[in-house]
Amino acid sequence: MTEGAIAGRMTRRGVILGAFQLGTGVVLALRLRQLQVEQADQFRLLAEENRINIRLIPPRRGLIVDRHGALLAGNEQNYRIAIVREEAGDVRAVLNRLAKIIDLAPAEIDEVVKDLERRSAFVPVTVAERVSWQDFSAVAVNAPTLPGIQTEVGTSRIYPWAEDTAHVVGYVGPVSDYDLERLDDPDPVLQIPRFQIGKVGVEARLEQLLRGKAGSRRIEVNAVGRVIREIDRIEGTPGSDVQLTLDAALQDFVQARLGEESAAAVVIDVRNGDILASASSPSFDPNKFVRGISVADYKALLEHDHRPLSNKAVQGAYPPGSTLKPVVAAAALEAGVIDPSETVYCPGFVEVAGRRFHCWRRGGHGHVDIRKSLQQSCDVFYYEMAQRLGIERIARMARRFGLGEGFDLPMSAVSEGLVPDKDWKRRKYGKDWLVGDTLNAAIGQGFVLTTPLQLAVMTARLASGRALIPRLVKSVDGVEVPHPPAPPIGVSASILDRVRDGMNAVSNTRRGTAFSSRIVAEGMEMAGKTGTSQVRNITKAERARGVFRNEDLPWERRDHGLFIAFAPREAPRFAVAVVVEHGGGGSTAAAPIARDIMLRTLYGDVPPLEAYPESQRGRIGAMLKELRLRTPPGPHGKRTRA
């Protein structure tokens, strides 16, 4: 091979190498073009997604205030202490130093350390929540010696009236998976960790109003999620402030007066249907739920036989007993089946369809007219009315007074109660209505069920002659909720006057069943009706032997005591209904409570003893002094810091 040939071959090989290299260069350029020109849009999108993160700013939850502006549910500053691993260095050493300033158990430290190890180094982990202001400032002052410790201020819900408003206002809690499924609510704010939504009561029912709209900030993050800067920020709208018709101080009094009885009471403004108080006892502290109730506390609430978690004022459906009699009386008068002066003879029982129906008074009431039938609550009179009227006319009148109606109020599980009729029985039991059913219904027993709220509405309608609709929300963001005046109920004034006269006799005449719970203050007198509803059947044998007295029965078999009242009797302003579960008779268990509540409502303060009959003043004065009333917190949650 010649030198030339060799050199030639080398050059050829060089050309081939060059060609190969150029070719590779072209391939690279084509690939570059493919990525950067053809697929550029797609990759640009991916880059944006990488870069931009949307963080939600939780909106301020709307406040709930009473009719005078007193705070029922507010937002409290929550002082939190957190630690950031990458800034702390030796986490354990820092936490041990922190434990000398605030109360921190070794187990809690271990928990925090474990939590820190699971997360990225720059993520703050909560060490302590709801720290007192003193501890919080102590930590802040000592910040230089506590690297990585952060002090944060968040908000959490607070209910200054605690037990008083628990049932009406309800409470909030963290969003659960169950909530997400149930609510079908796409609001992304629900995804914020620890975000709280209404669980019960007004908080739950007016969730959409109270929650507001979340703001958002778009932030640029780097590959590990650290925030680099804020790109822009859209402020959210805070939730609406809701004003309820409740009077917090009155509500507090009512709750205190009910005490530890299993009872409920509702106060309604007769002029417009405003619910001034709606209490159910025993109650619970909703703040415990916000903070995370302990298992033991929750179990205690669930297992309590007085059912503190249920709002008996609207959820409890009780046989109204004799409190239904004014309605039946109105029905009888309107139907003309009885004349106002006509009397019915009460021998203590009546025999209908082969069954003996007893009057509560064994000896009977003798000759009874409308007024006396209410005053002394004669059952036999109403057995007679029942037969003359039939169930349909009784049911119709009951419905006109709001019984059997589920009012649209923002509380949880508002019950409709039950006003039975022939159709209903056939549908429900497939059985024919019996005349005995009518007799039982006429004295508020048997199938009839009413809630304390319905009884209060019924009383307010009796007192006003108008078909009042109860109202709980007074205004939203300062704008009054429209509430047109209620139309007349359509029962003639003369009939209503007769019934009211009977109710007046109940409270203000010597033979009246609630005479001992009368009000003696001039112009404040109340008219009412007692009710005692049986929760058990009295057997023939027991009746022969003598009916057990309530005191001799176990608590859960005792009668419910009920009382409805309006006052002042000449120009009614307020209606009150009280139900004391298994409290015994209405005149002894419910009427005294109702009178205290009525007086508190009429006077706008703890009632003066002059309003009570002289002989009772000593005992009542002592009782009122014993009541543990709350001192109302400052307006709008501006609670002074200790």
Next chain:
Amino acid sequence: MSYLEYTVKRVPTGLSKVLYLNWALVLLVTAVASVGFLMLYSVAGGRLDVWAEPQMKRFAVGLVVMFAVGLTPVWFWRSLSGLGYLVSLILLVAVDLFGVASMGAQRWLDLGFMRLQPSELAKIALIMALAAYYDWLPPERISRPLWVLVPVVLVVVPALLVLKQPDLGTALLLVLGGGAVMFAAGVHWGYFAAVIASGAGLVGAVLSSRGTDWQLLKDYQYRRIDVFLDPSSDPLGAGYNITQAKIALGSGGWTGKGFMQGTQTRLNFLPEKHTDFIFTTLAEEFGFIGAASLLALYLLIVLFCLASAMRNRDRYGALLTYGLSANFFLYFAVNMAMVMGLAPVVGVPLPLVSYGGSAMLVLMLGFGLVQSAHVHRPR
């Protein structure tokens, strides 16, 4: 023709040599290095002192090295070829024994004033040795099996030592660079065909050995292969680098997001942004135009080297230039293919641009050799 037969007086001497340097090549190299400074300034978030300034200093040293090497007669370098090869082998063994581990591999020798990566040096030493071998070998023996075996051994020994570090990328580059010299020297086609065929067989063996007792690669290397074949299989794990690199590249578009405006880079979505993945920053910030321009600059460097080699009648000088240009080509081609998702991630820096001292110095040493061959070629 061997250099001893040159009419030496036709070769430039003294200071006049400076005029005979391949100045176009000097300019191109400087241009590429400048792109590197710019990008290092950018990835440091607009700071010179982090990467750009040390890189400039090294380049300055590199230029001095290039000129010094370039003005030294090529026959001096030829005489050093065998010794250089032996020294590089010793260094490769030394790095195995005393080297500094970094990123799971033992690649560095700490010399006190700098950390040397002997495998970089080995690439140049191998090319010099092979060029010298073929310069010495009578042309008719080039394709004889026994005489083919000798350079194969010369290639395989350092390659195996590098593979042991382990550094698959550099080992492959050694083999390919050595192969380029043998190819240019005129070794018969058949050998290359056989090597490619057995290479394919080896790949098959490597893949099928996975999970068996005789597994040929480390687990992480298999994972890299998996991820290369389907980056989306592990977008946040092993595939993260490739996926994010492609996003950076692609989102650059035609003209890029602008200098220092690359979100992928600035927000640390890109891995090893100042070293192996620096090309993606360039592509993100200057778009297709910028990236293609750099590619063109690289290809021009290779073409100028090839042109120089073709005009060089000195076999040693020509083979040296072919080999070094192929080596340089392999660097950037593999790096670019890697960040564009055309090749597995093997840890090859972008020459003259990626931050790194010993790579820069060794590259400039290589260009010095190319200059030396260019200046001292027979005329």
